[in-house]
Amino acid sequence: MSIQFRSLTKQYRAGAEAVRDLTLDIVPGSVFALMGRNGAGKTTTIQLLLDLLLPTRGEARLFGVPAAKLCPEHRQRLGYVSENQRLPDWMRVDEFLRFLKPMYPAWDELLTQRLVKLFALPMTQRLDRLSRGQRMKAAFLGALCYRPDVLVLDEPFSGLDSVMRQDLLDALIEFLGEGERTVFLSSHDLGEVERLADTIGVLDHGRLGLHGNIDDLLSHAREVSFLTATPQLPADLPADWWNPVTSPHGTTFTAAVVPDEAALAAAIHSRWPDAGGLTIRPPGLSRYYIDYLRHIEVHPLAGSSTALPS
Amino acid sequence: MNLFAIDLKSGSPIYEQVLYAARKAIISGELKPGDAFPSVREIAAALRINPNTVQKALTALKAEGLVETLPGIGNRVCERPEPEVAGRAAQLDEALEALVLRARQLRLAAADLHAALQDHWGRFND
Incomplete structure (x- = not known):
């Protein structure tokens, strides 16, 4: 298992639990989309997975190792892009890539050049002068060029225009086609989730509700x-x-x-x-998902998480 | 129907749409027996969808005997053996039942259904 959650719980100081008792295995080679409304706990889950936050209880495991014990060898096989990615803003795009390259033995220069061209990134522009979409592309470059085994994406399409989304989608589909890659993404964008993901999980107030393979779920509905x-x-x-x-x-x-x-x-x-x-x-994913969210507004999730269909 | 030109709609499952488009391309004769059938990566890139979804559709097409994978060559549209006469109608039974159910839901008369069937039958050139 490349990603596992075991009774993972996060309670912020004096607040409600942001993530409650999350237990879940992500099948290697699959694209898992973590969905749910704003504040459902998606970003917290991702930050716990990457050891950017400490859990209150339970653990997230990556490559079979608890997040807190990830070592550089694991990080070299892991890519991460977030909508609020912190980048070394003072660097130019070409400097940023030269800076990252020595950290990743698997860095592929040909792939880098191809993605730079696909993304049409201005190489001599400073990162803080790039548009939001261009920054996301630079962040993607920094995560895809060493072909990580596991790619974690936090709201990768949020706030991007259609052309930018299409470029990122093209790069991701190519990445997926190259071999067994596991992707864990959080997203609100049903169109992109439908194209990219094979499995979904829905968080509601920190609890995992509906989860399963998209085709299985939709074929039963x-x-x-x-x-x-x-x-x-x-x-x-x-x-x-x-x-x-x-x-x-x-x-x-x-x-x-x-x-x-x-x-x-x-x-x-x-x-x-x-x-x-x-x-x-048979419903499309968006209709199915929205009707589910409305359903759990009226019938809140009970104590334990449920999988449908059984 | 060009498999690469299908316009994915958000209203129904993507897997079903890909499978349907591929079946239609083969059964309508647009793709002929012996023709090359695109690879998983080609279809995934052209439609911008997860290669796993395409792989699943391809597996279904192979199970139906519509496409085969030749080692070192790639995917190809199969020669289709004539189904045994006795088995032909039986193979359609479930689909026919679903069609009749749907027609009755819509309160169509049997004659309307016959006319619609004739119309669709005529759209495929043998």
């Missing part, structure tokens, strides 16, 4: 919509029908675990005998 003249939702809706909303323009929800579409259709018709124009289809 269905997006439902239909028309009905009944203005009120029936009282006896199953607990895994997330975020039922009814309006004159249609009634919608996400059914999280659907073994059988015909049974789902029957369950709908028994509650709404006048249901018309019924549509049942």
Whole structure:
């Protein structure tokens, strides 16, 4: 296992727990996206993983070693890019790359040149004169050029325009295609998560809720919509029908675990005998995720974390 | 349908979209038996999606007998054996049931469904 969390808990002084009892294994070679609303504990989790923060209880392990015991040999196999990356601002881009290169035996000069070209970075510009997007690209350069086995990205796309996102996505897809790479990223950007990640985990108030392989989760779920003249939702809706909303323009929800579409259709018709124009289809990630977030607003997570489907 | 030109939509799972586009390209005859089928990396880069997702779709295509991987050469569209007559209808049974269910949900008449089927049938050139 390249990344493991064991009962990881972080409580800031006199505050609520920012991360609560997180236990999770990241499959090597997978791209894991940590999702959740602002303040859910995503950045804290990443900082604990990289030993930038001390846990209150439990531990995060990287390459089989507790984060606090990471040595330079491990760091040489680890890349990290954060939306608020601290960079040596007084350096020019070319100086920054020359500064990093000796620290990483696996640094690849050809790859560096290719990425510099792809990112169209001005080599003689000081880092503090770069735009936000260019700074992120410089940070990516500093993390990708030695082909780390594990890449940790904290909100890598936040605040970037579409062209910048596309360039970063291109570089990341190429990186993933080169071999077994494990990526742990936190992100709000559903479009990018959907393209990059194969596994997701959702944090809510520091607790891990829904988690699993995206294709598995989506293949068990269905997006439902239909028309009905009944203005009120029936009282006896199953607990895994997330975020039922009814309006004159249609009634919608996400059914999280659907073994059988015909049974789902029957369950709908028994509650709404006048249901018309019924549509049942696999949801995209964004619809699924947003309906889940709305669901846990109304039904907060219980003590232990849950995985769906079982 | 050019596999590289598919426009991924956010409304449905990406894996399903890739698999669907590839099946359609092969079954419609746009990709012919013996044609080269793009590599995982080519498809991942062109569509800007995780190579693991593409690999999974490729595995499904191979299991369906639509694509094969030749060592040292790459991926290729398979020659498709004629399914045994008795097995043909049975293979479609589940898909047909889903189609009929959907049509009934939409309160379509059987004749409307027949007409729509004919229309789609005609879009593929044999």
